[in-house]
Amino acid sequence: MKTKYLILGAGPAGLSFANVLRQRGEENFTVIEKEAQAGGLCRSQDVDGSPLDIGGGHFLDVRRPEVCRFLFGFMPKDEWREYDRDSRIRFTPGFVPDADKREYEIHHPFEANLWELPENIQKPFLDSIAAAGCNAGQEMPEKFVDWISWKLGDLIAKEYMLPYNMKMFGDNLNALGTYWLEKLPNVSYEDTLKSCREKKAAGSQPGHAQFFYPKEYGYGELWLRMGKALGERLITGVSVTELSPADKRVTLSDGTVIEAEIIVSTVPWTSMKLTGVPQEITDAVSKLIHTSIEVTYHPEDMNTDAQWIYYPSNNMDHHRILVRGNFYEGAKGYWTETRTERYHAQAGDINFHMEYAYPVNTIDKPKAIDSILRYMKGCGVYGLGRWGEHNHYNSDATVELAMKLAKEL
Numbered sequence: 394m395k396t397k398y399l400i401l402g403a404g405p406a407g408l409s410f411a412n413v414l415r416q417r418g419e420e421n422f423t424v425i426e427k428e429a430q431a432g433g434l435c436r437s438q439d440v441d442g443s444p445l446d447i448g449g450g451h452f453l454d455v456r457r458p459e460v461c462r463f464l465f466g467f468m469p470k471d472e473w474r475e476y477d478r479d480s481r482i483r484f485t486p487g488f489v490p491d492a493d494k495r496e497y498e499i500h501h502p503f504e505a506n507l508w509e510l511p512e513n514i515q516k517p518f519l520d521s522i523a524a525a526g527c528n529a530g531q532e533m534p535e536k537f538v539d540w541i542s543w544k545l546g547d548l549i550a551k552e553y554m555l556p557y558n559m560k561m562f563g564d565n566l567n568a569l570g571t572y573w574l575e576k577l578p579n580v581s582y583e584d585t586l587k588s589c590r591e592k593k594a595a596g597s598q599p600g601h602a603q604f605f606y607p608k609e610y611g612y613g614e615l616w617l618r619m620g621k622a623l624g625e626r627l628i629t630g631v632s633v634t635e636l637s638p639a640d641k642r643v644t645l646s647d648g649t650v651i652e653a654e655i656i657v658s659t660v661p662w663t664s665m666k667l668t669g670v671p672q673e674i675t676d677a678v679s680k681l682i683h684t685s686i687e688v689t690y691h692p693e694d695m696n697t698d699a700q701w702i703y704y705p706s707n708n709m710d711h712h713r714i715l716v717r718g719n720f721y722e723g724a725k726g727y728w729t730e731t732r733t734e735r736y737h738a739q740a741g742d743i744n745f746h747m748e749y750a751y752p753v754n755t756i757d758k759p760k761a762i763d764s765i766l767r768y769m770k771g772c773g774v775y776g777l778g779r780w781g782e783h784n785h786y787n788s789d790a791t792v793e794l795a796m797k798l799a800k801e802l
């Protein structure tokens with residue numbers, strides 16, 4: 394079989410790329426997806442009468458108007474509801490600066506909302522931030538663990554950032570680099586001090602400060618519609634098992650061989666056998682690490698206005714809870730998100746496993762992915778999206794990159 398454009402994967406990246414081609418009148422393309430449904434990590438499923446995002450809670454950020462316009466072409470704006478973000482961090486008893494050992498909840502990000510804690514607890518945190526390396530003129534460290542203390546102080550590192558990131562990425566935080574931390578909200582010591590004095594948040598806000606969620610469906614409905622728009626050019630339920638970049642040829646799990654003029658790969662490089670590639674590329678691929686998550690439904694209602702809550706405490710397996718009634722009217726219950734290694738299955742759990750959830754930003758990664766992308770591009774194979782570029786992109790950023798690449802090719 395031959396096709397002009399071959400697109401591997403029908404998550405947001407592959408679907409957006411293919412739909413831009415279609416909208417400009419290109420008909421000679423094929424999309425291959427291993428799951429039965431399009432949508433990738435952004436799929437949803439009805440559970441207990443309301444949608445549940447099976448790849449974890451997914452919201453459409455309002456900040457990329459061109460992306461939103463493109464997506465509203467598939468699901469019109471009046472089918473979405475807009476929300477202001479209400480996300481929190483919950484500290485279970487054992488929070489060190491608190492002699493009474495109570496449970497505390499403050500809004501996220503911590504350093505902008507420290508003022509919500511009792512004053513006697515604010516003080517040691519403020520002292521610790523004031524003494525942080527970035528405020529003492531020390532050079533920025535290169536390792537993640539050192540960077541956290543340098544930027545936020547030892548106490549926020551110890552009580553929140555390090556335990557939370559260990560839950561997300563595992564114990565070896567020293568393997569992580571710092572190049573991806575610009576994603577964190579930038580709140581200075583002066584901002585934190587100001588927020589404690591004025592009793593309101595200060596500093597830059599995190600992503601999704603305002604976001605859309607569909608009124609009648611889960612987030613997955615958007616991507617199902619984009620898949621439907623592709624008609625028979627989207628082939629689901631079959632995976633790419635082998636890629637030979639120099640021949641621009643792939644082999645599928647049912648034995649079909651497809652040759653293409655251009656291949657756009659949005660699937661993890663580690664999910665298929667790469668044939669005929671130099672050893673240096675095989676070595677680079679072996680350096681790409683990811684984590685998996687479990688998304689587990691709980692039917693009990695939670696008494697909170699937050700849409701989601703972060704849990705840094707090691708006492709519980711999950712790191713985040715999504716309270717779906719606060720972004721989908723009438724929904725009951727909540728779901729937890731847990732890194733697979735920490736998950737202890739209970740009988741009767743309604744649970745969804747996502748093998749490829751987070752690309753891990755190791756110190757080695759930028760060099761490894763650069764050499765893979767450079768080699769592949771030289772063959773006419775383009776890496777795109779969260780897995781094609783092994784980067785923590787949100788779906789709106791992924792769509793933007795796909796729109797850009799489709800215009801270029």
Ligand SMILES: Cc1cc2nc3c(=O)[nH]c(=O)nc-3n(C[C@H](O)[C@H](O)[C@H](O)COP(=O)(O)OP(=O)(O)OC[C@H]3O[C@@H](n4cnc5c(N)ncnc54)[C@H](O)[C@@H]3O)c2cc1C
Nearest residue numbers: 402404405406427433434449451452633778779786787788
């Ligand atoms: C817990 C969590 C929460 C998130 N929250 C948000 C949020 O609130 N807002 C937001 O915008 N983004 C969020 N994201 C990020 C979002 O999921 C990604 O940006 C988006 O899914 C990236 O799209 P993609 O197409 O690059 O990758 P994916 O969605 O992973 O799609 C890749 C596709 O390739 C397919 N595939 C894989 N291997 C093969 C193979 N060998 N052969 C064929 N097909 C294959 C997969 O089945 C999948 O359909 C979140 C991610 C996670 C994990």
